[in-house]
Amino acid sequence: MVRLDNLTVSYRQHPALHHVSGQFEPGSLTAVVGPNGSGKSTLLKAAMGLLPPSGGQVRVAVPRDRIAYLPQLAEIDRGFPIQVRDCVLLGCWPRRGAWGGVDAAQLAQADAALLAVGLDGFADRPLGSLSSGQLQRVLFARMLVQDAQLILLDEPFTAMDSKTTAALLALVRQWHAEGRTVVAVLHDDAQVRQHFPQTLLLAREKVAWGPTPQVMAEPFLRQARAMAEAWDETAEVCAIDSLRAAA
Numbered sequence: 638m639v640r641l642d643n644l645t646v647s648y649r650q651h652p653a654l655h656h657v658s659g660q661f662e663p664g665s666l667t668a669v670v671g672p673n674g675s676g677k678s679t680l681l682k683a684a685m686g687l688l689p690p691s692g693g694q695v696r697v698a699v700p701r702d703r704i705a706y707l708p709q710l711a712e713i714d715r716g717f718p719i720q721v722r723d724c725v726l727l728g729c730w731p732r733r734g735a736w737g738g739v740d741a742a743q744l745a746q747a748d749a750a751l752l753a754v755g756l757d758g759f760a761d762r763p764l765g766s767l768s769s770g771q772l773q774r775v776l777f778a779r780m781l782v783q784d785a786q787l788i789l790l791d792e793p794f795t796a797m798d799s800k801t802t803a804a805l806l807a808l809v810r811q812w813h814a815e816g817r818t819v820v821a822v823l824h825d826d827a828q829v830r831q832h833f834p835q836t837l838l839l840a841r842e843k844v845a846w847g848p849t850p851q852v853m854a855e856p857f858l859r860q861a862r863a864m865a866e867a868w869d870e871t872a873e874v875c876a877i878d879s880l881r882a883a884a
């Protein structure tokens with residue numbers, strides 16, 4: 638579904654993700670974990686096509702309009718003047734096009750999605766009036782109507798209370814049961830072990846990628862922490878890149 642071939646992504650020549658290879662299989666449910674600054678968000682943005690690779694490539698086997706991407710809550714403009722139902726209806730946009738109207742079926746779908754995320758009665762509220770947990774539920778409702786094949790979630794449960802987390806995790810399990818491919822950046826190890834069969838552990842490089850019980854083993858986690866402590870934030874190009882350039 639998503640194949641990474643020796644993928645390197647850099648910000649102003651500082652590599653944030655380094656020579657990562659592997660693939661997210663169709664229908665898999667994968668947690669992406671690693672210390673702060675280990676390249677997790679960068680990986681999702683590269684998969685979404687928001688950041689170009691500086692080396693290698695990322696190949697996604699579904700059209701762009703069948704990918705749902707949920708950025709970190711902090712990156713979302715909450716001041717945008719839009720009502721909750723209209724925000725959910727944005728999920729239909731790939732099907733109805735820029736100028737297409739909304740039909741009764743799509744309106745019903747949006748209201749059903751709001752009901753499914755526990756926001757019945759919120760349809761006419763301005764988005765800016767919602768709490769963080771309510772906003773996250775709206776964004777999940779939007780993904781429900783989008784009917785995506787590939788779902789990329791960046792820290793979807795951070796700052797959510799246990800009730801909201803349980804409700805949103807149930808949707809993730811539903812998507813997995815429906816055969817969709819889900820990739821979620823997470824920081825809660827217990828949650829990863831309990832709900833995510835596959836894990837990619839990053840420390841700018843791939844530390845381990847495979848079944849969660851194997852990847853979340855202490856030696857790999859220790860290795861990732863040690864790599865994070867050794868990062869040189871001013872490094873410009875890695876030794877492999879320098880050698881290749883000189884060859």
Ligand SMILES: Nc1ncnc2c1ncn2[C@@H]1O[C@H](COP(=O)(O)OP(=O)(O)OP(=O)(O)O)[C@@H](O)[C@H]1O
Binds near residue numbers: 649652674678679
């Ligand atoms: N827009 C940017 N410009 C410059 N550097 C950036 C930018 N975004 C991220 N970085 C750097 O790239 C590295 C990886 O960042 P990224 O956000 O991918 O990490 P992360 O694993 O998602 O971190 P966290 O767990 O803290 O969210 C970090 O050193 C970060 O400072």
